[in-house]
Amino acid sequence: MSLQSLSDNDLLSLLRQDDEQAFRELYDRYWYKMYVIVHRKLRRKEVAEELAQELFVMLWQKRNSLRVINLPAFLGVSLRNLMIDYIRRHIQEEHYLDQLRRFFPTAVMATSEAVQLNELTEALQHALAQLPEKTRDIFILNRFENLTIREIAQRLNLSEKAIEYHLSRSTLFLRRHLRDFATAWILFYLI
Structure with a gap:
């Protein structure tokens, strides 16, 4: 048959x-x-x-x-x-890229700095994509939407300890994956 x-x-x-x-x-x-x-x-x-x-x-x-x-x-x-x-992931990526662009306006930068920022932005985007979804979402809420640990915990219905864990995990991961960039001062602002 x-x-x-x-x-x-x-x-x-x-x-x-x-x-x-x-x-x-x-x-x-x-x-x-x-x-x-x-x-x-x-x-x-x-x-x-x-x-x-x-x-x-x-x-x-x-x-x-x-x-x-x-x-x-x-x-x-x-x-x-x-x-x-x-769509949600794409919107979040666009949001944090906009945040980076606002903090570092490329019109003011020299060409080499703009290139470095673009490379860092791509590396950050790639590194964030490697994080587990919940960890990535918590990092974005904290670092790009400026929510406190308490606000994130309430929004996601998680404990503050869980939020701290995810932030710590994402920070360590990003430091490890982005340490090769000469623009370390940007990382210290983000992390």
Whole structure:
């Protein structure tokens, strides 16, 4: 029997039994549809490909625990959540880059300083992307949105000790990953 003739629910049952061919059939059925949805909303081909791919990676990783009744609806909601997370990360990145630009206006700087700032900004962005999401969010709230530990704890419903832990962790990580920059005085301002 061909897998193409099976219903989504039959394919999901096979998927729960680690059937890679069933996964492949679901992927072939829905990947492009998910890609189109993201591409229409975000208008970025690479992001659409990445988020559609991430959706199916999640489907495979959670195959044994998923209890899905309507696969297209499940995929749509999951994809919407991935897009929201992407947009939230993108907005946060833009926000802290704006903060850096405001603190260090490039019009006043010499060319070499502007280049160094751009390199530092890229390195900071790359290093922040490597942090776990909660740690990164707490760092951004504290350093770029100027919230106190108490305010962050209340907003995220965490203890102040947990916030301190995440700030300490992010600070050490960033110091380690950004120590090669000659503009250490910028780091001391940020950290």
